[in-house]
Amino acid sequence: MRVVVIGASGTIGAAVVDALTTQADVLAVSRSTAPLKVDIAAPESIRELFAKLGSFDALVCAAGQAIFAPLESLSDDDFRFSITNKLLGQVNLVRFGIASIRDKGSFTLTSGVLASEPTPGSPVISLVNAGLEGFVRAAALEAPRGIRINVVSPPWVRETLVAMGQDGTDGMPASNVAQAYLHSVQGGDNGRVIAARLFGRT
Ligand SMILES: NC(=O)c1ccc[n+]([C@@H]2O[C@H](COP(=O)([O-])OP(=O)(O)OC[C@H]3O[C@@H](n4cnc5c(N)ncnc54)[C@H](OP(=O)(O)O)[C@@H]3O)[C@@H](O)[C@H]2O)c1
DSSP states (O other): OEEEEETTTSHHHHHHHHHHTTTSEEEEEESSSSSEEOOTTOHHHHHHHHHHHOOEEEEEEOOOOOOOOOGGGOOHHHHHHHIIIIIHHHHHHHHHHTTTEEEEEEEEEEOOGGGTSOOTTOHHHHHHHHHHHHHHHHHHHHOOTTOEEEEEEOOOBHHHHHHTTSOGGGSBOHHHHHHHHHHHHHSOOOSOEEEGGGGSOO
16 A cells, blocks of 8 residues: 655654554655655645655645634734645645545545634634534545545644643653544545544543
8 A cells, every 4th residue: 555644754744654654655755854845835846746656545644834823913924824734735635636546545634623622822723624624524525436535633742742842741642643544544434533532542
């Protein structure tokens, strides 16, 4: 099985690569640090990546940025950046990748817990994450050739909290979060928001 992992150098992406590596031929893609590069915020870059890759069985995206800031301070550019990057970037992976994915293949995108459990400062991230979840539910209904489309919703990841100088004990280890992606790639789910919390200790 050929699996494309976008965001492979990141906290979650690297754990997904580790989890998949004994069972699949993993093609690791990142913005700047992997041998295969893409900028998901740039549609042309996504098209160029798919032209290089050829056909594959699954695509996991654990990449995408959105701005964390209070509503009053958010600029038009902050909204534009977040929507272009994490939301449309991942939507375009499905739109442009569907021609290259094999029959019964799967796309697994990433939203986040702030879609359903917002905090002050999360209006744009909550918007983007909820948008991704709506997109996946609808797009899965139309996917041809047995192709499945899911989105994983991670909680706060332990390694991320520690890197931010916070107490990591409330976070979920990235290796546990990765199990949710594995479930999406290997199982039969379609059109589902997969809560990573179900796959281990938070
Ligand atoms: N970590 C958490 O606690 C958490 C919780 C909920 C949701 N999430 C979501 O999970 C996703 C991954 O989070 P993470 O913490 O693993 O991120 P991370 O450690 O910052 O890693 C991000 C990865 O994505 C790549 N990337 C960034 N911008 C990109 C772009 N425009 N095009 C292509 N690749 C790009 C990076 O590549 P380079 O290294 O080459 O720049 C890196 O491989 C994000 O969407 C985040 O919102 C994370």
